[in-house]
Amino acid sequence: MWSFNNMDMKKYIACFFFVWCGISQFSCKKFLDVKPLDKLTGNNFYQNKEDVEAVINDMSRMMFDKFNETQFVGATGEYRSGEVKHEPASDGGPIRRCVEIAGTNNLLELMSNGTWNNTYHFERITQWMTYYKIIQAANILVFKLNEGIPALSAVETKQYLGEAKFARCLAYFFMVRLYGDVVYYTDAYHIEALPRESMVSVFNKCIADLKSNMNDMPWGFSDPAQKGVRASRGSIIALIMNMNMWNAGFDGSNATKYWRETAEMGDVLIKSNAYRLLPLTEWAVVARGRSDESLFELFRTVNYGDYVWPGAPISDMFIHFPYKQPQSRFQLSYAYYKAEYMQKIFPETDPDKRKDAWFQNMYANTGEFLLLKVAMNKYTEGTEDNNPENTFQIFRYADAILLRAEALANLNEDVDALTALNMVRKRADAPNYIGTGQELKDFIFNERSRELFGEGVLYFDLIRTKRILTRTWTSNPLTLDQFNRGGWTWPIDGAARDNNPFMVLNTYWTNGGI
Template identity: 50%
Template sequence: MNIKLIKKNTAVLLVLTCIVFTIGCKKFLDIKPLTELTGNNFYKSKEDVEANMASIYFKFFGKINESWVIGAIGESRSGEAFAVTGSDNYGSRKVVEVLGQNNMISVINDQPWKDTFHFERITNWTSYYQAIQSANILISKLNEGIPNLSEKDKKRYIAEAVFMRCFTYFWMVRLYGDVVYYTKAFQSEPLPRENMVSVMKKCIADMNEHVADLPWTYDDPAQRGARGSKGAALALIMHMNMWNAGFDNGHAMEYYEETAKSGEELLHKNGGAYALLPLERWPEVIKGRSEESLFEFYQSINYGDTTSSVASFGDSFLRYPYKFPASLFLTSRMAFRGAYMEKLFPVDVADKRKDLWYADIYANNGRFMMPKFAGNIYASGGENKNPDNSFLIFRLSDAMLLQAEALAELGRSAEAIPYVNQVRARAGAGPYEAAQGTLTDFIFLERRRELQGEGHTWFDLVRTKRILSSQWANHPLTLDQFNRGAWTWPIDRASLKDNPFITLNDYWASSGGI
């Protein structure tokens, strides 16, 4: 969802912020005295619903725009990246190595990276719950009835709000493990954290109930990928099932079956709504609104959108001529280890991704770079800003590889391999062969190749338990660390305020996690 939708009705949105988020607001254009405002004063039209939906997306994106969230939570904790000696702002970028050692206490508290990245903000889940509460209230108001809103639109908006509620819970579970779960509008009584498998099961059921009410895509091409669609919802269902398969072992086969069922619908019944684009058109994908996008947070300077200078994954993995001025960016700030990149992309194996997404791919210095995130640089050149790209969350190749993984786990390799080979064929890489290793291991590596920098690596390591093995992680966890929650993020102690039922994550709350 892009910020333009918010700007369409600034006055309405400011009123909504006062109502939903309980933030002190001054009068704006004297629309109404604040003492007269209630939810019923606001939900009077389709335009009000649109403004509310926009605020939910905006609230979530604002949270992941606070820091280097995609890089910190999804890519760096397996220990494959390092800070380039002598690069710009080298001291703060050393944090990537601390992330790789899973020393989250230092990541959050220590200088010199604290003032640059503010990773302590990731530990605070308040904004996520504000987005959830806003979705809950909107669903409640839609069920009560909104004037001149058709039944079809009502169902679609409910389904879209359910998507954002479920997506937010999915995001939080992967960060914190167990979370407080509620769907009641204006929730006030404190609740304890609920087992994450239970939360995901409820979200899967919730999303399955409403997915049919979402369109495959929107009539307005500006909304492609930027709003919850049927493709986005099915991808979310697939991810939630695959997450639970890793933690609810006794029912893993059931989750794989459900993943395959959703994948079949997404990949074969979408009416041509989605497609893998030729790799040469990658700048269109990273820009957003492409046929390959299932869900993203679209950003554009043309709408006056503002992205934090450190939020983009590519910020640390680009150099001149994609970062300016040249004197400051002769090297990238971070790089992936050459040995790791050679494991992903063997020297003697053809793959267009090596050439189009990387420069000096095996270099153990600042010559390494990821032009994967270099599309859409500013036309005038010379600005010390990141390229004008969107934040990709789910795209078609991700869903294809999840489908392949689920089918492989079910022993249906003949059905799984074509999905893997479609992704590889797009990259000009050869098909999977048994000599390359087990199919499940190969799919895991293919996900690392295809999705590097998009926030999936760490979570794939965790849900498949490969984080316990030095074969897959440079700094693996022990089983005891894993079971005590060392894969999670610490939770801000502020969550304990006014809720006697909340407990913090054991590993980080104890001395063993320091």
């Protein structure tokens, strides 16, 4: 289950990529009720439903750990767009200048300068071993499920196969968007060295993998504790849509195919009526997690004793007193989005209730800026430096609706694109948009920037649409040469070459990042 409780870690043995070994045995509390693991690959394991649940839960914890080991969402999906500035007068102001270093694409300094890296440890983003641990655990689980676990019904087996494949493909999804081409494999107990494979090929294989059990997955769950945090059919559709739209940007000769499938998948998702856009007055429910709007998230709550490193959530950068205590330290936010950018995507004269619901002092151009969108679930007692209790949102219903709108606009099916676009705008009490052609495409991009503000989507949208190449769309454009040489990627830690003679690191960064 993709939700997290305190765990007592012990060792279990597993084969991992290139004879890597992963160590983690745990027991869970509260609604998970998972028994301790003894051996991931042993003959006495994979005997019953509890064993399978334990592996799925461990994969989810490893993914959560990647988000929790640095400020992952902001560093990877927001700051590199160049729209964020630090507030020098805030508490620990110089440390927060990292947002501007990321905004100039100077990742080598971002990871080497101790002023901020000793706090945020951005170098951990370059380390992909945890993703491969997830992949190998999923590969073994798929193998064991296909082999047959007598205690499981046919329906349960198919659903668990879908969950395992989702976990595997989600790991590839994050790796491709961070590193570009990656090593791809799906066989259990893999030990042979492999070269990196084209990211388009990897995503096409993942899409086929996800489709093989998509229809075996439920749309939702009767247990509210599983809503959004357990992989569902909606989760798989959202992942397929995102992979297709990424490939459309890098495999232009087949873009129409990717757009068509994205549009069709989005139509299936909407017609399922399994999800809904909550009113903005209920946004705190969405931010906390397990809402009707969540397609997939990494849920956590202090009610289960979860520990989230204070610097991990993006809210840490953009909120201040009274949403962060104590008052004496948090008069200002650590960082803010530039007023020029805010006025571009949220013009002051345009009606849009997201402006009031999600922001305070949104055009301040100082640390008075406050991202209320991530501040609502605040702690109400004590004076500790705690962030609001929000989930790590991965896929949200509005994201999928707008991907469908974008795909339809690219197919020149403007009427249907407008219908999808205006579903999201209606929730914001923003006027229906009526443009067509390139203006519509550009408007949808900006609508995604508005709706998914601060959710770690902006930079990846700039990359896949190639808008990163022009200052019209970003304060931190790349030249075409930089883009083609991989300037949009992250460096890959040199440990990836261990035991793999075929491994080549991202040369843009090994050549100095220029």
